[in-house]
Amino acid sequence: METIVSGIRPTGNLHLGNYFGAVSNFLKMQKENNCFFFIADYHALTTHPKPGDIQGNIKQVLAEYLACGIDPEIATVFIQSDVPEVFELYLLLNMNAYIGELQRTASFKEKIRKQPDNINAGLLTYPVLMAADIIIHRATKVPVGKDQEQHLEMTRRFARRFNSMYSVEYFPEPDAYNFGHKLLKIPGLDGSGKMGKSEGNGIFLADTPQDIRKKVMRAVTDAGPQTPGEKPSEAVKNLFTIMSVVSDPATVKHFREMHASCEIRYGDMKKQLAEDIIKFTEPIRERIISISADNRYLAKVVAAGAERARESASKTIRDVRSIIGYKPF
Numbered sequence: 001m002e003t004i005v006s007g008i009r010p011t012g013n014l015h016l017g018n019y020f021g022a023v024s025n026f027l028k029m030q031k032e033n034n035c036f037f038f039i040a041d042y043h044a045l046t047t048h049p050k051p052g053d054i055q056g057n058i059k060q061v062l063a064e065y066l067a068c069g070i071d072p073e074i075a076t077v078f079i080q081s082d083v084p085e086v087f088e089l090y091l092l093l094n095m096n097a098y099i100g101e102l103q104r105t106a107s108f109k110e111k112i113r114k115q116p117d118n119i120n121a122g123l124l125t126y127p128v129l130m131a132a133d134i135i136i137h138r139a140t141k142v143p144v145g146k147d148q149e150q151h152l153e154m155t156r157r158f159a160r161r162f163n164s165m166y167s168v169e170y171f172p173e174p175d176a177y178n179f180g181h182k183l184l185k186i187p188g189l190d191g192s193g194k195m196g197k198s199e200g201n202g203i204f205l206a207d208t209p210q211d212i213r214k215k216v217m218r219a220v221t222d223a224g225p226q227t228p229g230e231k232p233s234e235a236v237k238n239l240f241t242i243m244s245v246v247s248d249p250a251t252v253k254h255f256r257e258m259h260a261s262c263e264i265r266y267g268d269m270k271k272q273l274a275e276d277i278i279k280f281t282e283p284i285r286e287r288i289i290s291i292s293a294d295n296r297y298l299a300k301v302v303a304a305g306a307e308r309a310r311e312s313a314s315k316t317i318r319d320v321r322s323i324i325g326y327k328p329f
């Protein structure tokens with residue numbers, strides 16, 4: 001039995017990238033393993049210092065995750081800010097995290113480009129808080145998308161450094177895990193980059209069928225293949241990638257063959273893709289609506305989750321303090 005931790009920032013609705021990058025495998029693993037699923041609401045402050053309706057956002061993301069099938073009877077579902085032990089471990093790990101390595105992190109470099117007026121210390125130490133989230137439960141596997149690969153490498157490094165610094169074998173080194181070790185990057189509909197919450201290129205699980213049809217029909221393509229066997233352009237490759245996670249393999253094969261023989265009509269491919277996405281998202285959307293209306297249920301889930309998460313986290317904190325040398329008189 002493995003211990004698995006998965007998290008998401010409550011900075012927008014869940015999209016297909018989140019689902020296939022982080023949730024689908026969590027769902028497969030939750031039955032046989034010791035699973036923690038949480039909402040990283042303090043991480044959200046690194047980019048959204050005045051988070052507005054943070055409570056509403058947390059609730060929405062929570063309802064969306066539950067609607068996907070995360071089962072709070074099996075997995076521990078909680079909110080990061082409900083588990084203060086995490087922030088103690090974050091502080092302790094910060095003492096052995098070095099400015100140089102933090103400044104070299106790709107996500108930090110990207111953020112300083114994106115928000116030059118708010119290069120805060122929380123952004124710099126983002127990977128340390130993320131490592132604390134994971135190792136506080138002594139996790140061994142973390143289902144994440146490709147964009148989190150470097151953060152997991154750093155998590156392993158911080159775990160290893162703690163162990164060697166204090167001469168213990170206490171923290172396991174957790175693996176980024178998805179389909180085997182193949183991490184996914186679900187692309188957006190705008191021809192480049194990954195699907196994101198704020199990029200305006202995403203399909204959200206809560207989108208209506210009309211929204212989805214409109215978005216997919218507007219997706220970027222190209223002028224069409226000119227010579228048989230030609231490789232698809234980046235934009236068309238992206239559509240094939242999305243198709244490969246929502247459509248059945250025969251459908252993907254059909255459109256790949258049509259592309260290879262230059263007979264493809266992107267309009268037909270998009271229509272098929274939109275309907276396959278809707279088939280996948282519509283039952284989830286219906287559950288999102290009913291779960292998010294049930295405040296009492298949501299409150300019960302996170303209260304029970306906080307209790308279980310704190311139990312696991314406080315044991316680690318007790319051990320860590322004692323390993324470092326903090327002991328009762």
Ligand code: TYM
Pocket residue numbers: 005006007008009010016017018019020021022040043129130133134142143144145146147148151184185186187194195196
């Ligand atoms: P966040 O909120 O950006 O995304 C949540 C999860 O969704 C994955 N993801 C994707 N996967 C594939 N293709 C995409 N286009 C795509 N977009 C997002 C992300 O890889 C992620 O797994 N740092 C984390 C939150 C976090 C966390 C943790 C995760 C904090 N502490 C501890 C795991 C364990 C983040 O920003 O996720």
